[in-house]
Amino acid sequence: MPSSSPIRSTNSDVLGRYYTRADISSFLVEQIDDHNPRRLLDLGAGAGSLSIAAACRWSDLEILTVDIDSGIASSYQEKLGRINFQDSRHLHIHADALSCELPDLLDTIRNPIDTAVCNPPFLIPKWSKGFSEILEDTGFSHCLPLPSSTDAAALFLAQNLRLLGDNSKLAIILPDSLVSSFKYSKFRQHLLTNYEVERVVQLPRGAFYGTDALASIFVIKKTKVVSEFLSIFKLGGDRSLSNRLVISKEHGFERLDYNFHYQRMRSRSSKLSITLSDANVLVSRGSLSTSQSKKIECPVFHTSDIGSECYGQWVDLSHFECPSDFPASSKLIMGAAGDILIARVGRNLEAKVLGVSAGNVVLTDCIYRIRAPEAMRNELLSALSSADGRQWLSSHAYGVAAKHLTKFDLLSFPLSFD
Numbered sequence: 001m002p003s004s005s006p007i008r009s010t011n012s013d014v015l016g017r018y019y020t021r022a023d024i025s026s027f028l029v030e031q032i033d034d035h036n037p038r039r040l041l042d043l044g045a046g047a048g049s050l051s052i053a054a055a056c057r058w059s060d061l062e063i064l065t066v067d068i069d070s071g072i073a074s075s076y077q078e079k080l081g082r083i084n085f086q087d088s089r090h091l092h093i094h095a096d097a098l099s100c101e102l103p104d105l106l107d108t109i110r111n112p113i114d115t116a117v118c119n120p121p122f123l124i125p126k127w128s129k130g131f132s133e134i135l136e137d138t139g140f141s142h143c144l145p146l147p148s149s150t151d152a153a154a155l156f157l158a159q160n161l162r163l164l165g166d167n168s169k170l171a172i173i174l175p176d177s178l179v180s181s182f183k184y185s186k187f188r189q190h191l192l193t194n195y196e197v198e199r200v201v202q203l204p205r206g207a208f209y210g211t212d213a214l215a216s217i218f219v220i221k222k223t224k225v226v227s228e229f230l231s232i233f234k235l236g237g238d239r240s241l242s243n244r245l246v247i248s249k250e251h252g253f254e255r256l257d258y259n260f261h262y263q264r265m266r267s268r269s270s271k272l273s274i275t276l277s278d279a280n281v282l283v284s285r286g287s288l289s290t291s292q293s294k295k296i297e298c299p300v301f302h303t304s305d306i307g308s309e310c311y312g313q314w315v316d317l318s319h320f321e322c323p324s325d326f327p328a329s330s331k332l333i334m335g336a337a338g339d340i341l342i343a344r345v346g347r348n349l350e351a352k353v354l355g356v357s358a359g360n361v362v363l364t365d366c367i368y369r370i371r372a373p374e375a376m377r378n379e380l381l382s383a384l385s386s387a388d389g390r391q392w393l394s395s396h397a398y399g400v401a402a403k404h405l406t407k408f409d410l411l412s413f414p415l416s417f418d
């Protein structure tokens with residue numbers, strides 16, 4: 001097994017072989033501005049979608065590709081042949097991209113690499129001793145989560161930066177966890193403070209074959225001259241590019257996704273910026289995991305029970321009623337008349353909001369219960385289920401596949417939009 005064989009994968013493929021669609025690869029290469037590449041690296045090259053797009057843009061490149069999958073090289077050669085790329089200007093190495101031997105194998109000291117493109121596997125690899133060296137060389141060793149939960153993408157990013165020469169550029173696709181989750185905030189801080197992140201472009205779902213993982217392109221320059229601001233964009237499903245948002249680096253430490261900052265700027269300019277945490281509300285998370293909920297002998301209310309017909313409505317949930325003499329009921333978080341329920345986890349959690357008009361129901365831990373004073377309940381349900389509220393919830397949730405909304409974020413929900 002390779003040293004980086006996964007302990008957890010975002011998807012089912014053991015090597016994370018989800019290839020980039022050709023138009024997204026060309027788009028990624030177009031994001032590299034003001035640069036004249038000579039020697040280009042593609043770690044985890046797969047069938048070469050990214051480096052072939054680069055070869056189409058810059059015809060006199062030398063290309064270095066590395067992949068651990070021995071079966072992929074022939075399809076790569078064939079594609080390069082189709083664009084008449086000279087064999088002698090392509091070197092393919094069948095190796096672990098996270099090996100410490102790579103600088104020697106690629107001869108990076110005598111012949112520096114000035115450009116890299118990369119779409120790493122979205123998985124958590126089994127930790128290997130050599131990873132520490134890669135992280136130490138690039139300064140990331142003290143700002144990553146526990147080894148057992150560090151994404152391969154963070155290691156591929158560090159390895160690229162380690163292999164690149166000064167003033168070189170890297171265009172890399174990173175999963176949403178690195179872009180927006182709290183566990184990677186120190187990682188983002190180190191990246192933005194020590195490297196010039198020129199732009200971040202949030203990609204639409206469906207940018208890859210075989211997965212609808214959420215991800216962003218980062219264009220990074222390896223230089224000591226780092227500016228105070230960075231530009232973030234969003235690519236739509238119709239491939240239209242949003243306007244540029246300029247954010248401070250400090251805001252980028254928090255998150256780097258377009259939707260989040262777009263909403264933040266809107267709420268900041270909003271006349272009323274009272275949030276859920278300013279109001280006298282109690283937010284609680286349901287108590288039963290999915291497996292526990294299958295074992296107990298009473299109905300349990302889950303996100304899948306919030307159908308589109310219930311969205312934003314006061315709904316009678318008496319048919320989920322938990323018997324009043326049910327033994328564990330006093331220890332469980334229950335939804336009752338007047339409560340607002342909202343999904344905590346799910347691909348479209350922003351569309352799962354309802355109010356309880358009747359019933360006493362046990363909740364799974366995928367649901368938040370919001371208990372608000374009677375006078376504000378209608379207004380709150382309307383705000384959460386308005387177009388703006390829906391957009392806000394969607395942009396504050398994070399996750400590569402299923403999205404999550406933290407209680408901390410939910411409490412910052414603005415009670416009024418302009």
Ligand SMILES: C[S@@+](CC[C@H](N)C(=O)[O-])C[C@H]1O[C@@H](n2cnc3c(N)ncnc32)[C@H](O)[C@@H]1O
Pocket residue numbers: 002004015016017018019020021043044045046047048049050066067068069072095096097098118119120121122
């Ligand atoms: C998400 S795919 C991307 C492929 C290609 N770059 C693209 O954009 O279509 C990730 C690739 O990384 C390769 N890979 C996974 N783990 C690797 C490792 N430790 N070293 C080298 N390649 C690896 C897989 O075989 C796969 O081809």
